[in-house]
Amino acid sequence: MLNKKLRLGLLLGSLDVPWWTYDAIRRIAQAEAGEIVLIVLTEAAETPQGAWRAALYPIFDRVDRKLFARKPDPFAVKNLSELLAGAPILKITPGETLDESDLEIIRNSRLDILLKFGRENLNLSGANLARYGAWFYRHGDERAERKGPPGFWEAAEYWPETTSAVVAAGGIFPRPRVLFRSHFVTYPLSPARHRSYYFWALTPFLARQIALLHRIGEEEFLKKTEHYNLPPARVGEYETPSNLQTLAAVFKLTLRLIRETARRVLYPDRWFLLFSLENETPPNFNKFVKLIPPKGKFWADPHAVRVNGNYYIFIEEFAHARRKGHISVIEMDGQGNYKPPVKILEKDYHLSYPFVFERDGKFYMVPESGANQTIDLYECAEFPRRWVFKRRLMENVSAADATLLRHDGKWWMFAALAENEAAVPNFELFLFYTDDLLAGKWTPHPRNPVVSDVKRARPAGSFFFRDGKLFRPSQDCSRGYGYGFDLNEIEVLSETEYREKRTTSVRPDWDKRLAGTHTFASCGDLTVIDALQRAPIIG
Template identity: 30%
Template structure:
């Protein structure tokens, strides 16, 4: 009854008409026959009818656990979604037990089915933040956010069919779950209610006050110390906080000069601009405006090219990726050109690797912390082209950029935010193993957590500054202006 009343109304479960160009394609009425207690196979007539089409791929949407010739009839197999991480959750219903058990993430796998239950060949996978406060919203995000997996797998198939066939099978470690009984549904609802109340209270009374700090270690050294374990950062010297504002997203302007660009957020206006500060100043911080627009700016990513210093701040509110150049004689920043327009990009990160320039980011809206996108160019001042495999990955634990990439032991390391337990709750180091204009692969290299002291609420940017690292950290505070903004957002203009 819960599924009928609530889940059928989410966007992912609403029926839509097929596009006109495929609505009249031929169809085959398949007859499933029961095999044992749980499995099904297609009858001989259905198999013969399908064989006539000489299909490359079939997609499974429905039926029971399929067995028999239908699994091998398509040249590249029968593909099916598993909405759950099979290393931890197998069975049904999708996304339910993750909320019941308070799991921070929910996995999704697109697999080529085999005779082994839940043990197919992995074609694509992703991990989404579990919305413990709302099963419908959590399930809808998981379903909608993984819909592109089929297109991504088809792109991989076209590029290299043999690589698709040689992929590993799903690791069968997870417990098999069944549809819940009444007591489990009640327990899940109680978990959701408590999470919803906690989420509301935190949004009203607990706000992230960010600050900038220095560690007397390079990012490479911090990665080595973190290893593959989740390690809290230590030895941070924090700069004083400016009154009524916070500083975050620090980037060194030119190595070890001590000049930093950072987001300076005004709690009163609810808007950020880019500030220029020095690391050798005393309390109070004496910052000056470097880039100010009539829309929100943050994440002032800097890079050098042909003797010039550039800044690419996040300007998603203006649906643009804008490039600013430093006038080195006056110390002022001037808008140079627009790199991308009509695109609400978050945390744009530009770097050069093996003769090509790359722009990594996420996008505003659903999946802001989950889906990684990339553009590439021969020159950062030239034309940018989207990666053919966008989004490159979906993983709330390691997608959204968190600072400047660096090289360690011959590998390119990409810092990313771990947002699985909350926004900016750690920095995940990713080791890029393959990057071309139509391929991308990276794996986990280490996780750096916030300190155990004052700024233990967040850690989401890291940048080298000579022999040191600049980071940011958050602590929980109550901000009256933010309290009022949240009330207005949740209850409209009545507050």
């Protein structure tokens, strides 16, 4: 751990900044790891070259934002004056480099980190203005020298995921170094809505890495971030779309929107269950028995327990007419004979993902209640049908699929969580622990988020042991919500460290009629999963 706060400088084009930038700086200013000791304002306007070649893009962008952008708008202008009151300001007018006199003033501030927002054309890699160089966001995949608008090409070309990174240049880094990288799902119908989601999601990244450096020190920080810098394969270069490219993108996005609208009307999503009592490793999903819900409903998120030789499969039962889900249970004997689902828990908000577990002879449930912005614990008063509220584990959180584990004398909670409510809680996994499930306070893990990747963050079912090893199921949402799931072996779980490795990947490729599978449950000889099929509304 470093002995004193890190000395931070901000490089800004103006004190009027986009809201997402304001939020990122607010997190930095309010944290304990550093203090802002200098603000450098570079108020020169950048003159676009060949603007006539890209004249259509700004028109498209305005229309796209008007029709599809989500509120709150990450690009609404906010002023930093009050937040940064008291910090000295240096005003400069640079070209592509800074004057030597300005450089000397910045060096005399003895900065540890210079945080750069905007001014992508300003090269600071050799200036040595701060011990750890200039840190900045890189929007898009660093394997391409991206000059075009963030999020546009990913949406227009329908890339499954979008990348964002924190990069350092200068100081102790002779070459640009990636300090953190995350992957988000791409919203394929609108670049503006896509940006709304992922710009809100990335605002905590800089503050997290500053806190990590302060907490573990320089040597450990360099080790922890080394894996982000494996040499990538280049995939091409992108610029602001030309008029022809903008027209092509409008055509593709419009056609995609029409197709998706028609698909949702004519072929609505229908989740159903598949199970097997063969206890095969790996399972042969072609041999699984299907449990098909009646029209107007779907069944998903199975969790299973075994009591007195019978299996009880707890599920989300979603009624399309009511536009919300409740929790039901299916009773099944050891030969696979089952009864229709029975409703056991319903609220005036959506419930799903009924994580059920047993402790000290009692059964408990943590259903997802993200619509209520809570994580709640229920106790079973009469198994399996009557459940009573026990305690609120967390509130005012945008969380999905909380899954608990008893391990090494502690309770651990894994949940997909969005630090900004406007972001989607699919791409980051947060970990918490407590000594007392029924009365204890949940402590956030210092490595949070322990996973930051839409392909493997969100929980996909209960933990299980196999051959003495502990596994965590996780969802792959990179090609859409619930596209597939992985089984990950947990290698390290402690109050200071977490590490897992993927051992098995399951995608809906055993049946061409399927579009997703996103929950895995294993209990005794029973294996049960869910699957997504888009069935015609007629027929």
